[in-house]
Amino acid sequence: MIRADGNRLVHLANGQIKTRPSLALAARLAELARTLDALIAEHAPQAAAAEEVFVNKNPASTLKLAQARGVALMCAARADLDVGEYAPSLVKKAVVGTGGASKDQVHAMVAMLLPGAKIAGEDASDALAVAITHAHHLASARRGIS
Known part of the structure; x- marks a missing residue:
């Protein structure tokens, strides 16, 4: 979970839901x-x-x-x-700049965009990347950018 204040992203929480x-x-x-x-x-x-x-x-x-x-x-x-x-390729492009980015690249960029966040693994990093993509999409929509 993140909060978007204009262009500023704030990490709120992340983790994994594990069922038995x-x-x-x-x-x-x-x-x-x-x-x-x-x-x-x-x-x-x-x-x-x-x-x-x-x-x-x-x-x-x-x-x-x-x-x-x-x-x-x-x-x-x-x-x-x-x-x-x-789409996964859109998330990678939004966060890393290329749709063919590796999981390591996505994780590194998520860590840079959300400084201080303790990310609970690859799945949590992927979820935060999707949240970042959505925040960017909403900000672009508010500015009338498609």
């Missing part, structure tokens, strides 16, 4: 929803952003990722949040 692998998928998705609902209630964000699903080498993993993403979108929608959705 021993639970059935439906129970894990419900646990994810409860946690996201609690985070939304605690932080009262004005908007949300998500990365579009990309198809990877393992179709079963892609499907589970899509289901978890659907839960996140549903939680945001129930809280009446507008959700920006961005």
